[in-house]
Amino acid sequence: MLNKSSITNLVAIFIIIGSIYSPIYSENITTIGVFSLSGAITNWLAIHMLFEKVPLLYGSGVIPAHFEEFKRSIKRLIMEQFFTQENIERFLHQEEDSAQQLFNVEPLLDRIDYDTLFQHLIEAISESSFGSMLALVGGTDALEPLKEPFSLKIRRTLAEMATSKAFTEAIHEGINARQISGDLVNNIEDIVSKRLDELTPELVKQIIQGMIQKHLGWLVIWGGVFGGLIGLGFSLI
Numbered sequence: 001m002l003n004k005s006s007i008t009n010l011v012a013i014f015i016i017i018g019s020i021y022s023p024i025y026s027e028n029i030t031t032i033g034v035f036s037l038s039g040a041i042t043n044w045l046a047i048h049m050l051f052e053k054v055p056l057l058y059g060s061g062v063i064p065a066h067f068e069e070f071k072r073s074i075k076r077l078i079m080e081q082f083f084t085q086e087n088i089e090r091f092l093h094q095e096e097d098s099a100q101q102l103f104n105v106e107p108l109l110d111r112i113d114y115d116t117l118f119q120h121l122i123e124a125i126s127e128s129s130f131g132s133m134l135a136l137v138g139g140t141d142a143l144e145p146l147k148e149p150f151s152l153k154i155r156r157t158l159a160e161m162a163t164s165k166a167f168t169e170a171i172h173e174g175i176n177a178r179q180i181s182g183d184l185v186n187n188i189e190d191i192v193s194k195r196l197d198e199l200t201p202e203l204v205k206q207i208i209q210g211m212i213q214k215h216l217g218w219l220v221i222w223g224g225v226f227g228g229l230i231g232l233g234f235s236l237i
Contacts, residue, residue: 004217005044008224012037015228031235032228039227043219051205063208064201071196071204075189083188109158114151121150 015033019026048054053061063070122143199207 005040005047005220008040008221009037009044012040012224012228028232028235032231035231035234036224036228039230040220040224042227043223047216047219051209064205067199067201067204070208071199075192075196078192079185079189083185085185088184106159109155112155112158114154115147117154118147118150 012033015036016030019029019033022029045054049057049060050062051064053064125143
């Protein structure tokens with residue numbers, strides 16, 4: 001399948017061939033075709049030299065020859081522009097705030113065994129100095145009517161504690177976003193370094209080619225167009 005570069009070169013060649021059979025302005029058309037072809041080929045060669053080493057042409061094969069610099073630049077871009085400790089710390093704080101807003105304590109409160117808590121309370125009272133006094137008023141059975149109010153009170157108290165400012169601050173202190181962000185930065189940097197170490201000059205070349213080469217064809221087209229315009233101007237002098 002013909003690409004932009006090939007089509008541009010073929011058009012320039014057809015212009016040159018056509019000028020041979022043109023009854024008028026043959027020299028002008030030839031000049032336009034030659035300049036257009038030279039502009040297109042020059043730009044095509046420049047693009048080719050980015051990715052491939054051409055013998056006797058100093059500076060060719062720039063990307064494979066400097067792939068270590070590309071790797072360092074990629075790492076620097078990733079770590080300094082995206083995964084900085086400040087960015088990760090800011091993200092963690094945002095996630096903490098979002099989690100706090102979305103946090104629903106009700107399911108946790110539903111899982112608490114309030115009967116067991118009440119039973120432990122009765123046992124504590126029975127084993128304390130109030131145990132003998134409790135026996136005078138009917139023993140532990142006298143406390144049974146308090147089970148429901150006790151459960152509701154404990155539930156309400158826990159809910160208030162879970163939504164209090166002190167509880168939120170305690171969570172922030174416990175999470176320690178700065179330490180976590182520092183550890184994450186180190187882990188991410190290790191992952192990036194190991195992945196970049198796996199890259200070869202050929203793989204770097206393929207990655208960059210895949211990103212930009214299809215767009216570089218326009219350089220060849222414009223090289224042919226401007227070359228032709230320069231040839232037109234030159235032929236009119």
